[in-house]
Amino acid sequence: MPHSLSPGRLPQGGGLRWKLWILTLLAALCIGLLAGATLYQSVGGFVRAKLNARAISQFAASFEAANHISAERGPANDLMSADPARREPARRRLQQYRARTDRSLRRLATTQLPAGLLARVERDLELARQRVDIVALLDPAARRFDQVQAAIDAMFAAWDSYSRLIQWQAAQLVRQDEALSAAVLKSMSLGNLREYAGRIGSYIVAPMAAGMEVPVANRIQLQIARGRLLELWQLLSPGIEVLPAADPVRQQHELARRHYLRHGLALVDQLLNEYPYPMDALAFTDHYVATMQPLETLRNLLLGQTLAQAEQHRQQAWRTLWLLGLITLLALLLLAALVLALQYYVFGPLLRAADAVFALADGDAEPPRARRQDAGEIRRLFAAMGIVSDRLRERARLTRELEQLAITDSLTGLLNRRAIDRLGRKALAGTRRQDTPCLILIDVDHFKAINDTHGHPAGDQVLRELAGLMRAQLRPSDHLGRFGGEEFAVLIEGAGLAQATRLARRLKRAIRHHRLDLDNGARLTITASLGVAGGPGLDWEQMIALADQALYRAKAAGRDRVRSQRAPDTPD
Ligand SMILES: Nc1nc2c(ncn2[C@@H]2O[C@H](COP(=O)(O)OP(=O)(O)OP(=O)(O)O)[C@@H](O)[C@H]2O)c(=O)[nH]1
Known part of the structure; x- marks a missing residue:
């Protein structure tokens, strides 16, 4: 009995597909983790770069305000040294400068600064301005040097108080990103440098305005400021001098050296040593402030560069973020494509191949x-x-x-003895009592004589023709076979002995009436004797034996006849 190889009978489980999905999930998880960690860092970098850019721009705005506070001292000096005829234009100029400072401070108020620091600056500045205004109202003849100097010192104090705000911002920036410390330091140094330059001028302007020689106290303060300025200059210069000659910072540095260090400080020295002064306070202020300009530009340039760098970092971080996101997306898409391709090109065909093998096996x-x-x-x-x-x-x-x-019987093409035996046994095994099969044995009469007279091939021809003749008389369901030699058998199912006997008679008649034209030209008529057996309770061997007995009786009765034999103990 062949085994069916239906998929249900085969070992189940394994599940390549499941393994593939699990591996895919693991790979996706790894990509996700890797991308997540990198993206996290990248987002951090981007946020930091963005915050840095904003903080540096605020820092630059703070310096602008510091600059404006410093710059206010120039017109304040003018006003305090102006005679009544020039007082009004000097006052208007100072108002403009003050308005500019106030605007810068208001802008700063919108940023996150410690409220106390800014309020302190505003208070100190207000105090200084009041002092300047008081001195400015005095008649030039009644104006005393110490009053002018006190007003200027108050302006210095306002700047000092503002510088604490810058220090606070610088600390915040460096805390936020240590990499900014160099830029912060440079900007602060340049801011201070510009302030010291301004102060040096102020220490001279007040005595000039008062029409007196520069007092010792001012000379000392001036030299201290000058020392600090030169020290800062020396600290800053090496970093700038390594820049290419065409770099704007380097060029501005060179300009500052020529204009301020050479001419501005030389003018100060001249005034310190020459009394009466070769020029009035206004002319000095105009001249001196002009030499300071490259210092201011240099600081703005550096701040601008730092700002541009921060913006560049922000853009770079944004691009990296995008690129990483894109790469992650691509990696996931690639993984999905790989899984689908594996599914489509490997697992799908393999499963079809497995189905094909089942089909082959079945x-x-x-x-x-x-x-x-x-x-x-x-x-x-x-x-x-x-x-x-x-x-x-x-x-x-x-x-x-x-x-x-x-x-198959090779001569006649009918069933052979083995097949008839098998069919007979099977038919008897599966039948009920009332419809047992019947067996007809057909034996050609005097067949030996045919062989002897016409030869063995003619005998074979007779057997073949008889086979065909009988087959034509039977139903398709009747089993006709060659039982041996010149003997045939018909196994009939679903018919009683009487019906089988009638069929045997019909066969006998058909044989007798058939004309056989042999290949050698002879024409023959043959007869056959038939024995029929049937009835319940028989096994196959008993059935054959009964049919054989009947056949024997037919032969004994003179041949060309039918005899039937019922199973013993069976009613007619
Ligand atoms: N040509 C041919 N002859 C066969 C074949 N098988 C058996 N025979 C012959 O059939 C003959 C049977 O002879 P017997 O058994 O004497 O019977 P019979 O001559 O038919 O005489 P009764 O049966 O008594 O009428 C033998 O001569 C066998 O050689 C076969 O396949 N081909």
């Missing part, structure tokens, strides 16, 4: 063929299965042929 006619889009290896697999399928089909055909040969 003897199904056509195994599925490879598809056009299948890979070479899969196509080879299906081609190999095609060959196996062809061979299996060939083998099945040969087996069927062998099976047929095993139950």
Whole structure:
């Protein structure tokens, strides 16, 4: 009994597909983790760069306000040293400068600064301005040097108080990103440098305005400021002098050296040593402030560069973020494509191949063929299965042929004795009492004489013609076979003994009336004797024995007749 190889009978589980999905999930998880960690860092970098850019721009705005506070001292000095005729234009100029400072401070108030620091600056500035205004109202003849100097000192104090605000911002910036410390330091140094330059001028302007020689206290303060300025200059210069000659910072540095260090400080020295002064306070202020300009520009340039760098970092961080996101997305898409491709090109075909093997094992006619889009290896697999399928089909055909040969009589093409025996036993085993099968044995009369007279081939021809003749008399369901030699058998199912006997008589008549034209030209008439057996309770051997007895009686009664034999103990 062949085994069916339906998929249900095969080992279950394993699940390549599941393993693939689990591996895919793991790979996706790894990509996700890797991308997540990198993206996290990248987002951090971007946020930091963005915050830095904003903080530096605020820092630059703070310096602008510091600059404005410093710059206010120039017109304040003018006003305090102006005679009544020039007082009004000087006052208007100072108002403009003050308005500019106030605007800068208001802008700063919108940023996150410690409220106390800013309020302190505003208070100190207000105090200084009041002092300046008081001195400015005095008649020039009544104006005392110490009053002017006190007003200027108050302006210095306002700047000092503002510088604490800048220090606070600088600390915040460096805390936020240590990499900014160099830029912060440079900007602060340049801011201070500009302030010291301004102060140096102020220490001279007040005595000039008062029409007196520069007092010792001012000379000391001036030299201290000058020392600090030069120290800062020396600290800053090496970093700038390594820049290419065409760099704007380097060029501005050079300008500052020429204009301020050479001319501005030389003018100060001249005024310190020459009394009466060769110029009035206004002319000095105009001249001196002009030499300070490159210092201011240099600081603005550096701040601008730092700001541009921060913006560049922000943009770079944004691009990196995008790129990483894109790469992650691509990696995930690639993974999905890989899984789908594996599914489509490997697992799908493998499962089809497995189905094809089941089909082959179950003897199904056509195994599925490879598809056009299948890979070479899969196509080879299906081609190999095609060959196996062809061979299996060939083998099945040969087996069927062998099976047929095993139950066929080679001379007549009828069933052979073995087949009749098997059918007879099977029929008897599966029948109910009332419809037991019947057996007719047919033996050609005096067949030996035919052989002897016409030769063995003629005998064979007779046997073949008889086979055909009888087959024509029977129903398809009746089993006709050659029982041995010149003896035939008919196994009839679903008919009683009487009906079988009638059939035997019909066969006998048909044989007798048949004219046999032998190949040698002779024409023959033959007869046969038939024995019929049937009835319940018989096994196959008993059935044959009964039919044989009946046949024997037919022969004994003179041949060409039918005799039947009922099973013993069976009513007629
Ligand atoms: N040509 C041919 N002869 C066969 C074949 N098988 C058996 N025979 C012959 O059939 C003959 C049977 O002869 P017997 O058993 O004496 O019977 P019979 O001559 O028919 O005489 P009764 O049966 O008594 O009428 C023998 O001569 C066998 O050689 C066969 O396949 N071909």
